[in-house]
Amino acid sequence: MLQGKKFILGITGSIAAYKSASLIRLLVKQGAEVKVVMTPLAKEFISPLTLATLAKNPILVDFFDPTNGNWNSHVSLGLWADGYIIAPATANTIGKMANGIADNLLLTTYFSAKCPVIVAPAMDLDMYAHPATQKNLGTLKSYGNYIIEPTAGELASGLDGKGRMEEPENILQFIENLYTNPSAISGKKVLITAGPTYEKIDPVRFIGNYSSGKMGFALAQTCAEKGANVILVAGPVQLTTNHPNITRIDVESAEEMYQQAHESFSNADITILCAAVADFTPKETAENKLKKKKDSDLTLELKQTKDIAAALGKEKKSNQILIGFALETENEELNAQEKLTKKNLDFIVLNSLQDKNAGFKYDTNKITIISRNGQKQSYDLKDKTLVAKDIIDTIELLIKK
Numbered sequence: 001m002l003q004g005k006k007f008i009l010g011i012t013g014s015i016a017a018y019k020s021a022s023l024i025r026l027l028v029k030q031g032a033e034v035k036v037v038m039t040p041l042a043k044e045f046i047s048p049l050t051l052a053t054l055a056k057n058p059i060l061v062d063f064f065d066p067t068n069g070n071w072n073s074h075v076s077l078g079l080w081a082d083g084y085i086i087a088p089a090t091a092n093t094i095g096k097m098a099n100g101i102a103d104n105l106l107l108t109t110y111f112s113a114k115c116p117v118i119v120a121p122a123m124d125l126d127m128y129a130h131p132a133t134q135k136n137l138g139t140l141k142s143y144g145n146y147i148i149e150p151t152a153g154e155l156a157s158g159l160d161g162k163g164r165m166e167e168p169e170n171i172l173q174f175i176e177n178l179y180t181n182p183s184a185i186s187g188k189k190v191l192i193t194a195g196p197t198y199e200k201i202d203p204v205r206f207i208g209n210y211s212s213g214k215m216g217f218a219l220a221q222t223c224a225e226k227g228a229n230v231i232l233v234a235g236p237v238q239l240t241t242n243h244p245n246i247t248r249i250d251v252e253s254a255e256e257m258y259q260q261a262h263e264s265f266s267n268a269d270i271t272i273l274c275a276a277v278a279d280f281t282p283k284e285t286a287e288n289k290l291k292k293k294k295d296s297d298l299t300l301e302l303k304q305t306k307d308i309a310a311a312l313g314k315e316k317k318s319n320q321i322l323i324g325f326a327l328e329t330e331n332e333e334l335n336a337q338e339k340l341t342k343k344n345l346d347f348i349v350l351n352s353l354q355d356k357n358a359g360f361k362y363d364t365n366k367i368t369i370i371s372r373n374g375q376k377q378s379y380d381l382k383d384k385t386l387v388a389k390d391i392i393d394t395i396e397l398l399i400k401k
Helices: 015-029 040-044 048-055 074-080 091-099 105-112 125-129 131-142 168-180 214-225 254-265 308-315 332-342 384-400
Strands: 006-011 033-038 083-089 117-121 151-154 160-164 189-194 229-234 246-250 270-273 280-282 302-304 321-328 347-352 368-371 376-378
Touching: 006 015, 006 074, 006 105, 015 033, 015 048, 015 083, 015 168, 033 040, 033 048, 033 074, 033 105, 074 105, 083 091, 083 105, 083 168, 091 105, 091 117, 091 131, 117 131, 117 168, 125 131, 125 160, 131 384, 189 214, 189 254, 214 229, 214 246, 214 270, 214 384, 229 254, 254 270, 254 308, 270 308, 308 321, 308 332, 321 332, 321 384, 332 347, 332 368, 347 384, 368 384
Parallel strands: 006 033, 006 083, 083 117, 189 229, 189 270, 229 246, 270 321, 321 347
Antiparallel strands: 151 160, 280 302, 347 368, 368 376
8 A cells, every 4th residue: 555655764762662573564664765874872772784674674763874985865865765764753852853953863864854754752750741742742743743642552661651652553554544644635736824824014114014924824834735736826934845845935924825826716726815914005115214213203105905805806716715814803704704795705814813823923723614504613622734634634524425
């Protein structure tokens, strides 16, 4: 089922490293090619010779291999792989992955990887339950990494609890499900708008909002990982993208976002309008910085910006899916329902500023999805990466109808 797939298996210094031998054997048996990257400490738990024999590839540990005079390029490894599995992943390695520390080949390869990353933690129960470890795992999830939860049972310490690395057969099943059950959006063209817009008052001032773009970027990453080809039209944000399936177009104003979205819409199978676009823009932009004058107020005359959702809703064809967002402060569901109908959306994602730790700037969000037929699905507060999955799952259900 994994015939021709290329996997890097990262092995860290844990007693669970012995399970990696079985995982390699299972992957190779499925037709996959496996390259193993070990941390120096991992060699204390399992022989590189054993792993090399099973993988039919040399084991990579150091940046430079003195036995053959070759440099092991983490960049090349990151480009080569269809998937990067880190099993077992210790608390130490998870902490470094979450906090940008790259002090060995396994970690530099992780930061260079352009493929899905699957992490199978293994540690003692107190280490796993520690707030720092849980925070780091949450950070990895927010990066789009897949976490295979450890199981409960007898641990090497003699204690009994959660921390055992999942069994190789179950890890293989997870990988097979990820790579052999294609998403309904795989191969689809997805247009996503994200972030705020800035409407210039003069060369140094603008009208804007607090949108960070995190929700839109999480949606773009999720779609890309599911095999979609994404056009991401991004307002001015401090976020990066690195997935090869994402083509990013940076804009600043509502007019620029309208032009780019309109240009890409006709070829899009799915459009998700997540950006917080300014409703008004100055009628005139001063060429020079406006100066404060004593005892004199400044009046700005504003005009409405183009309504991107309404414009695309009028052009929407029967085979296109159009999703909108509504951030409300009062009469939330009524306002969202009106927007859904007026703008010809297939469903709308409602956020409320009344919900703590949801909306602008936060890494978390709390949403309600309202469908055309009036059905509502409310979700608990969760990381925006997981919120993106909920939204894409709803789109996949639409496609399958």
